[in-house]
Amino acid sequence: QQQVKQSPQSLIVQKGGISIINCAYENTAFDYFPWYQQFPGKGPALLIAIRPDVSEKKEGRFTISFNKSAKQFSLHIMDSQPGDSATYFCAASSNFGNEKLTFGTGTRLTIIP
């Protein structure tokens, strides 16, 4: 049973535009929601994470928006750059990250000049 649904599967955005990736979850016990960035042939790296006590978290050009009632969260990349081209994974876990992470299926983002 897939507990974290991620969309879209792939995304092409022009340089300088806003990239938006969405995730939805089913398990109401989830209380930790990280986003990972992965470049080809490399391991994923934590980009930004949020807990459900806030509705938004911003770090530089990256923002997570969180909607607890809808059980949805999204990643926004402002002023997208070619170096942002990568695969992005959302994830969720309970017990403030102490339980195992459940990952979405990933979004391949391509930023074109």
Add this chain to the structure above:
Amino acid sequence: DGGITQSPKYLFRKEGQNVTLSCEQNLNHDAMYWYRQDPGQGLRLIYYSQIVNDFQKGDIAEGYSVSREKKESFPLTVTSAQKNPTAFYLCASRTGSTDTQYFGPGTRLTVL
């Protein structure tokens, strides 16, 4: 140079052979994890260990085995019982005081 190391980067094996993937960390992290990554399926948890000499099955443990004899090491054995072992395998670790999992560079296993 601290971090998580996985070796080898590429591994080729014949069908029916067992193979062991190495994962070592010098971060003094308590928890370690093994994931399998296939195109279009994200990361799926194989096994995880919260402390030495203890580990739990993840979502797709069939055909795999692990050991955790030392805090720094969490090797994964892909047995001949694993029906489709060709994949990218990722090891991760986490300290008990934070919620962030840190990933190694991965091992790409190809079974011929």
